Amino acid sequence: MTSNVARETIDVTLGERSYPVWIGRGLLDDRARWRAALRGRHALVISNRTVAPLYLERVAQGLGDLQWSSFLLEDGETHKTFAHVGNALEALAMLGATRDACVIALGGGVVGDLAGFTAACWMRGIDFIQMPTTLLAMVDSSVGGKTGVNLPAGKNLVGAFHQPRAVVADIGTLDSLPEREYRAGLAEVIKGAAIGDAVFFEWLERQAQALARRDESTLIQAIAAKVRYKAGVVARDETEQGERALLNLGHTFGHALETAGRYTTLLHGEGVAVGMLLAARLSERLGMSAQADTLRLQGLLKAAGLPTGVPPGFEAERLLALMRLDKKNTAGALRLILWRGIGRAEIVSGVDEADVLAVLREAIASD
Template identity: 80%
Template structure:
């Protein structure tokens, strides 16, 4: 028996929006159709997700002028070229300022769809319908949109909040195991940043999460989203606290870029990156080895990678880390921790210490 649908709230004044989490939400047309304000809609999805779920969305768009734009699957397709194609699709649709873009897919689809919506007529509505665990717990909430450039990930983008997030956990049934585990890395990240009791809960429920027990998965999603929603409400455009949500990302994005977005999934990069951040924190005498071991055990229990892929050059990884958006005045600014649940922003990190960690892990 599936748990009841949960509704959370991202409180941003006039731009506040609901996050619905539960079973059967894609078919709950009355719920999400009510968030559409105009008569035009563009559904952006990909060639893997659309055959599975686009017909359900089509049924809910009856009576509207709508069309779809499909990406090929994968991080490599989150590009300006595809944003241009999405904007062409909006133009061919005749989309007006009250049109809506619907993002049906994972984080790549959500990021590109949101950025396209932010660009069309300087900003139209969009709705997130995440179909991966990673997108449900992270990228669909908070309004970060963007695309990758050859020199680095997410270096072009905009803050553009959705009208609503529809997280139908039934879509996780078709998610490959590797993609599902990658999403669990983002769940762990939220607990590691600022919620030690949640981290302990994840340790206690690791087997149920690995088995995709619906009630346990929904509870994990809701707890992670609630945590992130609170952070976003306090710091929407990442001027302070929200930067903490990037724990592991400076390392992780470098790993993804070095692998040309084909070696590691985003969540896998975050998993390795979090462990590297924990080891660097330990090296800098900020945290204890016990916390690093707890992180390592939980990542391994949930089947996530914990080492740098073979063949990656530490010097190249460090060069990529220098391009991170959090850096300032030419020095590394990383998210590290004082232990589980106590992350903090650390500026002026010595590159020699980072290189030592990268070299040990290579």
């Protein structure tokens, strides 16, 4: 886990759909690098009203003589909807976008998911480039081609696998990221280590303070390690038929928490943090893992400034009902990502709902 490189390049290897993930400072201004990924005459930049005033002009300078326009969302998970996909598609129509057009996602996970889904829908699929501006998006949602929108019934229930042409992770954009958003991104870094890399988990425990203060060298190493791990998983299982499902550790619990809170109580990374700990407690209850592993996870999450308890006012039965809608479930049975300790996650089918309910009730009673 040592590196003196100011920038990192990681390749997601998917045959003719392979693409680079560039990580470093100043990449938005490295226009020759990312402009080469645009193949046509049209570009639509999708962003939000928080990010666009900060970075849209820098992207615009790289678009040169292309015909381009922008489509801006309000900030927040509640805006990742079909209605806004329809509006973005109308923006492409107004632009006269052809099949060699490109959508550029400039923002966090909400922008990236919606922009990617828009690109997947326009003329049955056009190029898009991810320009993530949050830590969470850099280490997770921008890589792997998952796109989609939310429904009132649950998160990300509609979507498509649609890989980007490139990912431009300019860590300079994190300078404007609020502290809570930054710490939410650390949850996804921790998740990658918890799933499949005990050595990385130990490194994160040692570097927790450096990451909390945003030390640049440490941050680049952490982002690169998480992206490298995810890129390997995606290359082996692009459409989540097996191993890639492990990347959802904590997500079934976390998505239920997000949905129950109407996407306003917890940020996605915060939901993942609480969800991972609930998954660890369930694993412990089922005899799969030791309490020591649960306590180490809890300690690292706390060191990263992340929540570890269920917010007040949530009901166990309601959370379980939402968990039943998770996309990983099969034949009406819960299918969860649990673990046998740090770095050893696995898919567990047919989980008894009584055990899940017990863990939820215990967590609600103690938090």
